[in-house]
Amino acid sequence: MSRHHNIQTPGSAVQQAMTQSPGDRAGGDDSHVQLIGLGDPGAAIDVEGRTVALNEIVTSAFETSGLSVLEWNALEGVQRDGFVASKRSELATLYRNxxxxxxxxxxxxxxxxxxxxxxxxARQANPDNQAAAxxxxxxxxxxxxxxxISAPVLTQQGWVVHSPKALPRNFQ
Incomplete structure (x- = not known):
């Protein structure tokens, strides 16, 4: 059983199609299954006057659905389109506000x-400025x-805290 980990920077465009090995779910074949709905990486749509990559909307809809790649691919097209349309309207509301x-x-x-x-x-120009102030x-x-005092007080030497208990002799 092999696992494949892809690193994606938040907010960046999708680098490659999300895949999941069927062996990770049910054991067996080691081929990859591509997420249905992902298409041309350059495909974009207009959402409230902003250009958004279609693959980003599909990927986001897939991630928020909570389904595995195999479950996503097994959905009827109308159900998948419902998830994508919901994510698109969520983005439209976000951009509108x-x-x-x-x-x-x-x-x-x-x-x-x-x-x-x-x-x-500024810090390198005057490193003593912050400490002196x-x-x-x-x-x-x-x-x-x-x-x-009734609450801790910060001093030049650190915090001073009121303690109702008697301090040991060597601390007084």
Missing amino acids: APADMPSQDEARANAQAAAARRQA RESSLPHRDEIDPKA
């Missing part, structure tokens, strides 16, 4: 990478009376 000026995935990724690079450059705003632990 999304902001109109939502950036593309590539744009959002580029913006996030640029913001991360700016933060990293944090320490200057926090009290010294000797300034806090543990008996007078």
Whole structure:
């Protein structure tokens, strides 16, 4: 019995057709069964003004159905189409409620990478800045009376916690 594992990056296009070896379910033949409904990788449809790969909708409908590849393929065409239509209407609702000026995935990724690079450059330019600002705003632990606080207090040396129990002698 062999298992095949495919890695897919969330949000990316489907790389290859989903398959399942019949041997994984019932034992026996080691040939692969292709998911019915997957077609041309370039096929796309318009959903609320956005272009969506048809294979992504079919794959998503299959994954949310909870069926195995063999069970999916055994469905009547009308039932399979019902799952796909349901997923398409779910996407249409999602896109209809999304902001109109939502950036593309590539744009959002580029913006996030640029913001991360700016933060990293700022940290490298002045590495002591964060530690100095944090320490200057926090009290010294000797300034806090543990008996007078009702919740933990962060100090320059760490957390000070009120304990109603008497501390051991070597900690007092």
